[in-house]
Amino acid sequence: MNTQNRKDLLKQGAIWGFIVLELAFFSIAGSFLSVTETAFLSLDNMLLLLQQSAPIGIIALGMTIVMINGNIDLSVGATFALAAIVMLDSLTWPFMQALGDWAIPLSWFFALMTGVVLGAVNGLIVWKTGVDAFIVTLGSMLGFRGLVFMYNGEQPTSHLNWTLVDFAEAQFLGLSTASWFLLGVALILWLLMTRTVHGRNAYAIGNNRDAAVNAGIRVGPHFLLNFILIGFLAALSGVVFSAGTGSVNPNDGMLYELWAITAVVLGGTKLAGGYGSIVSTLGGVIAIQLLRKGLGHIGAGTEVVNLVIGLILIVVLFLDRQLNRKGKEELKI
Amino acid sequence: MTDQTPVLRLEGVVKTFPGVRALDGVSFDLRPGEVHALMGENGAGKSTLMKVLGGIYDPNEGQIYVAEEPVTIASPMQAKARGVVFIHQELSLADELTVAENIWLGELPLKSFGRVDWNKLYADTDAILETLNVGFDARTRVGDLSIANQQMVEIARALTVDPRAVIFDEPTASLTDAEKVVLFEVIADLQSKGVGIIYISHRMEEIFKITDRISVLRDGQYRGTLNTAETNEEEVTQLMIGRKLDLSRNESHHELGDVALEVRDLSCGELFKDVNFQVRRGEVVGFYGLVGAGRTEIAETIFGLRDPSAGQILLNGEEVRIHSSMDAIARGISLVPEDRKGQGLVLGMNCRDNMTLPQVDDLTAGPFVSDGAEVAIFDQYRDKLDIRTPGWRQTVGNLSGGNQQKIVIGKWLSMHPEVLIVDEPTRGIDVGSKSEIHNLIRDLAAQGYAVIVISSEMPEVLHVSDRIVAMFSGKVMRTFTSEEVTEDSLIQAISGLEGDKVA
Numbered sequence: 025m026n027t028q029n030r031k032d033l034l035k036q037g038a039i040w041g042f043i044v045l046e047l048a049f050f051s052i053a054g055s056f057l058s059v060t061e062t063a064f065l066s067l068d069n070m071l072l073l074l075q076q077s078a079p080i081g082i083i084a085l086g087m088t089i090v091m092i093n094g095n096i097d098l099s100v101g102a103t104f105a106l107a108a109i110v111m112l113d114s115l116t117w118p119f120m121q122a123l124g125d126w127a128i129p130l131s132w133f134f135a136l137m138t139g140v141v142l143g144a145v146n147g148l149i150v151w152k153t154g155v156d157a158f159i160v161t162l163g164s165m166l167g168f169r170g171l172v173f174m175y176n177g178e179q180p181t182s183h184l185n186w187t188l189v190d191f192a193e194a195q196f197l198g199l200s201t202a203s204w205f206l207l208g209v210a211l212i213l214w215l216l217m218t219r220t221v222h223g224r225n226a227y228a229i230g231n232n233r234d235a236a237v238n239a240g241i242r243v244g245p246h247f248l249l250n251f252i253l254i255g256f257l258a259a260l261s262g263v264v265f266s267a268g269t270g271s272v273n274p275n276d277g278m279l280y281e282l283w284a285i286t287a288v289v290l291g292g293t294k295l296a297g298g299y300g301s302i303v304s305t306l307g308g309v310i311a312i313q314l315l316r317k318g319l320g321h322i323g324a325g326t327e328v329v330n331l332v333i334g335l336i337l338i339v340v341l342f343l344d345r346q347l348n349r350k351g352k353e354e355l356k357i
Numbered sequence: 358m359t360d361q362t363p364v365l366r367l368e369g370v371v372k373t374f375p376g377v378r379a380l381d382g383v384s385f386d387l388r389p390g391e392v393h394a395l396m397g398e399n400g401a402g403k404s405t406l407m408k409v410l411g412g413i414y415d416p417n418e419g420q421i422y423v424a425e426e427p428v429t430i431a432s433p434m435q436a437k438a439r440g441v442v443f444i445h446q447e448l449s450l451a452d453e454l455t456v457a458e459n460i461w462l463g464e465l466p467l468k469s470f471g472r473v474d475w476n477k478l479y480a481d482t483d484a485i486l487e488t489l490n491v492g493f494d495a496r497t498r499v500g501d502l503s504i505a506n507q508q509m510v511e512i513a514r515a516l517t518v519d520p521r522a523v524i525f526d527e528p529t530a531s532l533t534d535a536e537k538v539v540l541f542e543v544i545a546d547l548q549s550k551g552v553g554i555i556y557i558s559h560r561m562e563e564i565f566k567i568t569d570r571i572s573v574l575r576d577g578q579y580r581g582t583l584n585t586a587e588t589n590e591e592e593v594t595q596l597m598i599g600r601k602l603d604l605s606r607n608e609s610h611h612e613l614g615d616v617a618l619e620v621r622d623l624s625c626g627e628l629f630k631d632v633n634f635q636v637r638r639g640e641v642v643g644f645y646g647l648v649g650a651g652r653t654e655i656a657e658t659i660f661g662l663r664d665p666s667a668g669q670i671l672l673n674g675e676e677v678r679i680h681s682s683m684d685a686i687a688r689g690i691s692l693v694p695e696d697r698k699g700q701g702l703v704l705g706m707n708c709r710d711n712m713t714l715p716q717v718d719d720l721t722a723g724p725f726v727s728d729g730a731e732v733a734i735f736d737q738y739r740d741k742l743d744i745r746t747p748g749w750r751q752t753v754g755n756l757s758g759g760n761q762q763k764i765v766i767g768k769w770l771s772m773h774p775e776v777l778i779v780d781e782p783t784r785g786i787d788v789g790s791k792s793e794i795h796n797l798i799r800d801l802a803a804q805g806y807a808v809i810v811i812s813s814e815m816p817e818v819l820h821v822s823d824r825i826v827a828m829f830s831g832k833v834m835r836t837f838t839s840e841e842v843t844e845d846s847l848i849q850a851i852s853g854l855e856g857d858k859v860a
Contacts, residue, residue, distance in 0.1 A: 219472050219473060220470070220471045220472050220473060221465045221467060221471050221472070221473050222471055224454070224458055224465055224473055225463075225465075227451065227453065227454055227458075228451045228454055228458065228459075228462055231451035231452065231453045231454060232449065232450060232451040232452070234449060235449040235450055235451050235459075235462065236451070236462065236463070237433075238433055238443075238445065238449045239433070239449075239462035239463030239464075240432060240433045240434030240437070240463040240464070241462065241463045298451065298453045299453045
């Protein structure tokens with residue numbers, strides 16, 4: 025049992041070890057190759073990194089829950105864009121403008137409700153039809169993106185509200201608003217998954233759905249709740265992101281679903297469900313952002329960054345498989 | 358006995374599926390403190406009956422009474438709430454979760470805001486585990502437990518409520534003899550508390566050891582209830598299949614040919630060590646031992662699925678290196694695997710395609726698969742093995758266990774092997790088809806195949822083998838010929854006791 029515990033620890037600690045490795049590599053390589061004079065491992069840089077990883081990070085945390093539950097959600101990028109548009113556009117509505125700054129919380133409410141509704145649509149379809157979540161959300165990914173374009177065509181939706189910008193750029197205890205949202209969401213979801221019955225049932229459903237059904241767990245409502253959650257979080261991510269820029273393109277949020285899944289998988293969550301942790305996903309999110317920033321720091325272009333992240337993802341999954349093998353005696357495939 | 362109110366009573370339960378009358382007026386009663394065996398061939402309606410009791414199916418007609426109170430059971434939770442608890446045959450556990458979470462799955466103790474009350478959860482679980490006398494605690498991850506201990510977790514679930522009736526569905530399928538003893542103790546304990554127990558099993562010796570009464574189903578119909586003390590295996594079998602069954606020792610011997618397969622000092626890491634044996638043409642060698650003794654692993658090594666760490670494999674006197682299953686098949690070795698549905702068949706494919714799967718590469722007409730050649734092969738082996746199916750288009754998932762096994766055997770025979778390895782040939786197959794498979798194995802040997810049979814059932818090994826290799830934790834303990842073997846010496850050998858060794 026002892027070796028098992030050590031193995032678990034190794035599995036959960038691996039992502040943090042990887043982050044330390046990245047930090048060390050980029051600090052050392054940076055001192056030789058850096059295009060700028062600033063140090064990589066400065067506090068400011070790290071805080072910026074946390075802030076930058078927030079949009080995808082918030083989505084990835086929600087994705088963890090859905091994936092532990094044994095589902096997947098590909099429509100988060102479109103939800104992200106639609107929620108951002110709803111928020112910015114609602115601020116321009118006449119009755120909202122009459123409200124002054126009180127329009128801001130109301131616009132957030134509209135945007136977040138958009139996410140909740142879209143998530144509920146996904147969840148209800150998966151629950152009631154029994155169609156695989158991959159297919160359902162592939163459809164809704166296209167559908168929701170269609171809604172985004174219907175809203176404003178190819179035009180970006182912009183509305184600069186200075187109160188909103190101030191809020192987005194505010195700092196509290198050294199952390200920016202976006203970072204606080206990321207950490208807050210992580211804390212709440214961590215509590216949800218480890219402490220509540222809903223969280224534990226989500227693990228059970230993802231791990232062995234038949235067993236869960238036999239034990240009388242109502243699988244459908246849990247699915248629905250988790251899809252609503254990720255819809256809400258995708259919208260929250262869109263709101264936090266567009267609050268700062270005051271503008272959103274209809275193509276914003278594209279491929280976010282894939283980045284989120286990458287972070288989740290890098291954090292060790294099983295694609296098939298039943299295993300994973302919120303904290304590890306947070307690690308995965310930070311690791312990816314570190315890689316992007318670090319490679320940029322030593323002068324590599326975006327195309328190189330994508331290539332490296334792709335390679336690392338495959339290597340990580342390969343290593344994970346090796347770790348779970350029983351040595352040379354195991355069955356060959 | 359008759360003055361006791363039955364804890365569970367069924368009256369005229371009928372369940373129909375499109376085209377099938379799965380349960381046809383089944384009535385029976387379960388008294389407090391009795392162990393009541395439910396027997397029947399596969400497809401006789403046992404599982405359907407259990408699903409009706411468990412609230413997974415709604416019966417079309419009939420009435421269920423719990424303690425003489427008419428009830429409708431609409432969900433597994435309701436069944437449990439009324440004290441009717443199931444121990445499932447296929448482990449129904451989530452292996453990433455802890456023992457405690459699995460035992461209380463679906464009804465974790467709550468605190469405010471939907472939080473789990475971990476202290477209560479672990480305390481309650483440890484209390485239950487204590488009564489079961491197991492060597493793990495509530496916080497252990499289920500995936501880290503042995504199959505037998507996982508079964509104990511499943512059993513522990515029954516003890517979370519005050520059960521009136523506990524239904525065990527093939528609970529010993531994956532247990533070793535020592536673990537069976539613990540299980541029987543648990544059953545006896547429940548019995549003494551006045552709990553009624555329904556015990557479903559194919560294993561006659563267990564049925565006669567622990568049950569009080571036996572009810573038999575055939576083709577969805579209730580065939581009668583016997584008092585265990587007043588009946589014997591023959592009567593039960595006859596009730597189940599409507600004819601007698603041959604369970605004698607293998608007496609027939611035919612000409613043995615040359616040594617087809619020889620294994621010298623074969624080892625594979627910790628799985629098995631220094632294994633030596635020979636198989637001649639026309640001979641059936643039985644491998645007997647407990648689960649985990651390394652029998653399946655030897656078969657997998659010979660079939661090229663594992664790399665041996667030492668030793669030699671000789672085919673027809675020549676040393677060979679088998680690196681993959683393709684190698685093995687090319688050299689005339691075939692393996693009928695242990696898990697028929699998981700490893701032997703593609704359940705969603707039809708009979709013909711399953712049978713020609715290993716050789717479909719060669720059955721081509723131009724760039725396309727030749728339909729005619731495939732059907733010809735299927736027809737040949739359907740007739741040879743007496744496979745009962747409406748036609749080759751039938752999906753194998755819909756066939757009975759015995760016919761499925763014949764498809765797998767037919768698949769390998771069509772590859773013209775010299776050595777045929779059959780792992781647990783009759784696991785989960787009903788009594789009637791069992792003897793058919795046994796006869797088939799004998800026939801194959803008579804035709805000159807060298808056959809290895811791996812089995813955990815002693816009657817089976819005794820019945821089909823010319824020689825028996827007894828294994829214990831990765832080592833060959835002793836090799837018996839069918840004349841010298843006795844049940845006692847065989848049990849001693851597989852339990853690791855040396856006994857008097859014959860040189």
